Amino acid sequence: MMNTGCEGSSTSNYDPVTKIHRRSTRRVVEAKRKARPELNNYGWNTLGFATSFDLPPITDTIIRLNGSEICLEEFRENYEKPRIPVIITGLTSNWAAHEKWTPERLLKKYRNQKFKCGEDDDGYSVKIKMKYYYDYMRTNDDDSPLYVFDSSFGERHKTKKLLEDYEIPKFWEDDLFRYAEMKKRPPHRWIVFGPARSGTAIHIDPLGTSAWNALIHGHKRWVLIPPDAPKALVKPMKHEAGKHPDEAVTCLLFLGVRSSSWPKEYPIIECRQAPGKLCFVPAGWWHVVINESVTVAITQNLCSIANLHIVWPKTVRGRPKFSKHWFKRIKSERPELISIMEASEATPQDENSSSDSSSSSSSSDDSDSDSGNDDGVEKRMQVQRKRRHSQTISENKVACASKLGRSPERKQ
Numbered sequence: 001m002m003n004t005g006c007e008g009s010s011t012s013n014y015d016p017v018t019k020i021h022r023r024s025t026r027r028v029v030e031a032k033r034k035a036r037p038e039l040n041n042y043g044w045n046t047l048g049f050a051t052s053f054d055l056p057p058i059t060d061t062i063i064r065l066n067g068s069e070i071c072l073e074e075f076r077e078n079y080e081k082p083r084i085p086v087i088i089t090g091l092t093s094n095w096a097a098h099e100k101w102t103p104e105r106l107l108k109k110y111r112n113q114k115f116k117c118g119e120d121d122d123g124y125s126v127k128i129k130m131k132y133y134y135d136y137m138r139t140n141d142d143d144s145p146l147y148v149f150d151s152s153f154g155e156r157h158k159t160k161k162l163l164e165d166y167e168i169p170k171f172w173e174d175d176l177f178r179y180a181e182m183k184k185r186p187p188h189r190w191i192v193f194g195p196a197r198s199g200t201a202i203h204i205d206p207l208g209t210s211a212w213n214a215l216i217h218g219h220k221r222w223v224l225i226p227p228d229a230p231k232a233l234v235k236p237m238k239h240e241a242g243k244h245p246d247e248a249v250t251c252l253l254f255l256g257v258r259s260s261s262w263p264k265e266y267p268i269i270e271c272r273q274a275p276g277k278l279c280f281v282p283a284g285w286w287h288v289v290i291n292e293s294v295t296v297a298i299t300q301n302l303c304s305i306a307n308l309h310i311v312w313p314k315t316v317r318g319r320p321k322f323s324k325h326w327f328k329r330i331k332s333e334r335p336e337l338i339s340i341m342e343a344s345e346a347t348p349q350d351e352n353s354s355s356d357s358s359s360s361s362s363s364s365d366d367s368d369s370d371s372g373n374d375d376g377v378e379k380r381m382q383v384q385r386k387r388r389h390s391q392t393i394s395e396n397k398v399a400c401a402s403k404l405g406r407s408p409e410r411k412q
């Protein structure tokens with residue numbers, strides 16, 4: 001493990017028991033208090049997942065493609081339009097990120113830069129310096145650790161160079177949100193890094209967008225569930241969710257419990273993602289993602305021609321002010337698309353859309369997430385504002401965990 005250097009340069013700052021610098025401990029404690037105050041008394045490692053949480057063996061059922069062998073039209077017709085999730089190789093081989101985004105190199109270069117690792121109760125970002133988070137990533141034993149999920153790295157002077165280390169792959173260059181003014185458009189790109197057991201709870205991405213998620217370092221496990229699966233099937237009820245209702249670990253335990261009775265009409269896709277592979281999540285698909293180890297990834301959400309008919313009505317409902325601005329820009333830059341937008345408003349909504357308030361995204365506010373919030377729907381982190389449940393179901397969880405460990409039959 002690399003020497004992170006002494007904060008304050010005094011060796012007395014180094015705690016040989018925790019193997020981290022004392023200031024890291026303090027900063028992490030502060031971030032945790034703000035991001036998840038409901039765990040202050042309960043504790044972050046109470047469930048012992050660091051030693052007991054095992055993912056079941058995987059039956060990897062996702063379609064894999066070599067992106068360098070297919071053209072945009074093929075991708076659009078065969079995968080994007082029919083909304084089929086795929087893992088794509090061959091799109092990131094020339095990215096500098098593969099060299100530059102190891103945890104160690106990120107630490108070295110962005111040591112004193114702050115990244116967002118949560119939101120407080122009032123919706124403000126909780127940020128932590130890379131050097132403290134790095135210590136945390138390599139030493140924590142939390143059940144569901146803090147996760148860096150930062151959408152403004154590309155706008156900050158000291159971190160915007162990260163944009164040079166990757167490029168938008170050819171399949172998603174035509175993101176129609178790019179016609180909106182940068183300051184007005186919804187958050188659309190995130191650098192994401194975190195340790196084992198961190199991840200993203202089950203959600204549908206906001207505003208009917210699709211997403212690509214390119215993994216640079218480590219391994220992720222994905223579970224993807226078709227858009228028409230009812231929320232009650234995919235999400236744990238409050239009484240089943242315990243202290244981590246909106247965490248990836250809980251969702252995976254819950255889906256494991258459900259595996260034997262899973263209805264065949266909603267076939268689950270599971271996969272393991274390795275570095276250099278990119279996961280395409282079509283509009284409307286539920287997904288839960290867990291990191292098997294320390295991972296570093298970049299993800300972007302977009303509106304393409306293929307999902308404009310889904311995105312537009314949701315944007316009108318969810319971001320009325322922005323939608324007016326965007327409509328004007330599309331009208332002047334891509335007038336041929338206006339008919340798709342107008343027709344979509346008149347057509348019945350996509351599968352989960354009546355409940356899509358619920359389905360929508362990581363924002364995962366059950367009451368409404370991609371509707372009714374016109375000023376900053378953050379893809380993942382509004383989840384954290386909803387974590388105010390206090391049921392104790394640890395016995396249930398232990399039962400779930402052991403079942404999950406034995407039961408790989410989640411695939412259909």
Ligand SMILES: O=C(O)CCC(=O)C(=O)O
Nearest residue numbers: 192199200205289299362
């Ligand atoms: O890498 C992850 O944790 C998943 C991210 C995700 O699903 C999202 O950004 O919407």
Ligand SMILES: [Fe+2]
Nearest residue numbers: 204205287362
């Ligand atoms: Fe997502």
